[in-house]
Amino acid sequence: MSTVTARSPLQGIRVPTPAVDPATAVARARPHVSLSETVSQTLSMAWRALKKMRRNPEQFFDVTLQPLLFTAMFAYIFGGAITHIAGEAGVKSYLPLLIPGIVAQTVLTTCMSTGAQLREDMEKGVFDRFKALPIARIAPLAGPMIADLMRYVIAAGLTFVTGFVIGYRPGGGVLGVLGAIVLAIFTGWSLAWIFTFIGTIARNARSVQGISMLILFPLTFLSNAFVPVGTLPAALADFVKVNPVSHLVSASRDLANQGMITSEVGWTVLAGLAVIVIFAPLSVYSYKRHI
Amino acid sequence: MTTPASVSATGLVKTFGGLRAVDGIDLEVGQGEIFGVLGPNGAGKTTMLKMLATLLPIDSGQARVFGVDVAREPHRVRQLVGVTGQYASVDEDLTATENLWLFGRLQGLRSADARSTAVGLLTQFGLEEAANKRLSEFSGGMRRRLDLAASLITRPPLIFLDEPTTGLDPRTRGQMWDTIRGLVADGCTILLTTQYLDEADQLADRIAVIDHGRKVAEGTSDELKTSVGNSTLQIELAPDAEQTVARQVVWRVVGREPVLTPESGRMNVPLETADAAADVLIGLRQAGVAITAVSVAKPTLDEVFLTLTGHDTGDADQPDETIRNDEALLEVR
Numbered sequence: 001m002s003t004v005t006a007r008s009p010l011q012g013i014r015v016p017t018p019a020v021d022p023a024t025a026v027a028r029a030r031p032h033v034s035l036s037e038t039v040s041q042t043l044s045m046a047w048r049a050l051k052k053m054r055r056n057p058e059q060f061f062d063v064t065l066q067p068l069l070f071t072a073m074f075a076y077i078f079g080g081a082i083t084h085i086a087g088e089a090g091v092k093s094y095l096p097l098l099i100p101g102i103v104a105q106t107v108l109t110t111c112m113s114t115g116a117q118l119r120e121d122m123e124k125g126v127f128d129r130f131k132a133l134p135i136a137r138i139a140p141l142a143g144p145m146i147a148d149l150m151r152y153v154i155a156a157g158l159t160f161v162t163g164f165v166i167g168y169r170p171g172g173g174v175l176g177v178l179g180a181i182v183l184a185i186f187t188g189w190s191l192a193w194i195f196t197f198i199g200t201i202a203r204n205a206r207s208v209q210g211i212s213m214l215i216l217f218p219l220t221f222l223s224n225a226f227v228p229v230g231t232l233p234a235a236l237a238d239f240v241k242v243n244p245v246s247h248l249v250s251a252s253r254d255l256a257n258q259g260m261i262t263s264e265v266g267w268t269v270l271a272g273l274a275v276i277v278i279f280a281p282l283s284v285y286s287y288k289r290h291i
Numbered sequence: 292m293t294t295p296a297s298v299s300a301t302g303l304v305k306t307f308g309g310l311r312a313v314d315g316i317d318l319e320v321g322q323g324e325i326f327g328v329l330g331p332n333g334a335g336k337t338t339m340l341k342m343l344a345t346l347l348p349i350d351s352g353q354a355r356v357f358g359v360d361v362a363r364e365p366h367r368v369r370q371l372v373g374v375t376g377q378y379a380s381v382d383e384d385l386t387a388t389e390n391l392w393l394f395g396r397l398q399g400l401r402s403a404d405a406r407s408t409a410v411g412l413l414t415q416f417g418l419e420e421a422a423n424k425r426l427s428e429f430s431g432g433m434r435r436r437l438d439l440a441a442s443l444i445t446r447p448p449l450i451f452l453d454e455p456t457t458g459l460d461p462r463t464r465g466q467m468w469d470t471i472r473g474l475v476a477d478g479c480t481i482l483l484t485t486q487y488l489d490e491a492d493q494l495a496d497r498i499a500v501i502d503h504g505r506k507v508a509e510g511t512s513d514e515l516k517t518s519v520g521n522s523t524l525q526i527e528l529a530p531d532a533e534q535t536v537a538r539q540v541v542w543r544v545v546g547r548e549p550v551l552t553p554e555s556g557r558m559n560v561p562l563e564t565a566d567a568a569a570d571v572l573i574g575l576r577q578a579g580v581a582i583t584a585v586s587v588a589k590p591t592l593d594e595v596f597l598t599l600t601g602h603d604t605g606d607a608d609q610p611d612e613t614i615r616n617d618e619a620l621l622e623v624r
Contacts, residue, residue, distance in 0.1 A: 025371055029370040033366065041396075047393070055425075125378045126380055128374075129374070133398060
């Protein structure tokens, strides 16, 4: 090695390693990626995504500011209006209804950015290398999503903390709240596959953002997140009842406020799994086609 | 058992919409050689390379890398080929070491091995001082070197280089050439694309000339040059000169068809030796064909193209080429 370091770059670069042998390389080349390789490659990709997050801290603005702003905003604007009719019980009586709704909303907003960021990333040169490397095709998609778990934790946790600060006292205790957080993270992560799929089919990052908004708004506002279903017209109420976000909100309310694991939890998990089963293969297929 | 060719492709076709970007190319690259694919922008060089590297599906035709079918076993082919693209395919937000470590990990190296491989490659490529800098602080030449280093982590026997020196200054280009020669000395096979005749000339054992998705010529650098003559006589005919007569004179004197642009009155004559230029000029004088300017130049990529395809390279290189030719003309005026 010393002869190499002594060389000036002007004299060119030699690679002083034993000769490359094609026959051995061909014999060693395996036909498929194994499951353990896939997992390790996905984790390496998650490492990359975490590094990038650390170096671009503005990526955390949405998951930190939104819980703070939205919780306070919704509590005092809508909470004020709703409780105006209800009487002096004030904002506090609205909080058990509101906080789990806000958790669902922030987690959904968080997973929306997954698609736009993936699209932006895919347009960079490094993705050409990822495609040329002998790695599982799902690794570049799933890696960033693993790293995103951190964003969900921050978003969901911070919403509960903000709620607590303005007077929310969850009746389900620590375990109930933790359960609600875990469920919200799982749902956010599984719904993120929809946005990842959009990221692989859309023309550019901006159109991903646009399409995602179109999906996000009906999902969050046509749910029981902010208002009771009973106040809605029949047609809307029907959609609200099947919306997975409604199930997540109901399940989180039961968990956080009563400490109860109800059938809503089951429906939420089922909906999440269904989304993964449909959209994960679609995303990989579309990513491969885009190559 | 005979050793299979590094790359063996027959009838490769890639269509984008109505455009046949690659239109039936055959390619045979032996082991341990540097094979140059020469052609202008948009000729289909990169598309062909991408198909061979499993980055684009092959529409029609067949390709094998060391005997492994590219379409049927892409994952095996990816383990045999290192690809260095036209644009640096490394991560902007990571440092040089982190980039190489990541690519090593992705290809199954243990963390410590990936680190030592990264350090080794950075040293070999003269990048050790920049090891912990982020890519955004790198110069173009450093990026290219890191990009090439990233392709060598698992020491693949075949390396694709897509225009490895486009946009590099002459010194950095020379370093890149040395590096490429070093890789071949270690037993690698190189398939490189280039727009530059001199690059193919310097490096490649064999060259395929590609135009409009088709292979128009193949051979060693010497063979290609001989096919366009060793030098070119460039004549600018007077506006009232008889162009048909001029053409006949050239045909009679050197036995070759000149490349004539009727509008500008420019005529390029490929020559075996520069001496023949005098014969052509005497012939034109005797036939009463008036000329306004004349020069003798070495064959350029443009001439190779004019002769092999009958049209200009028609790309970004052209303005440069025109300026160069005009300067040459001025000398004789």
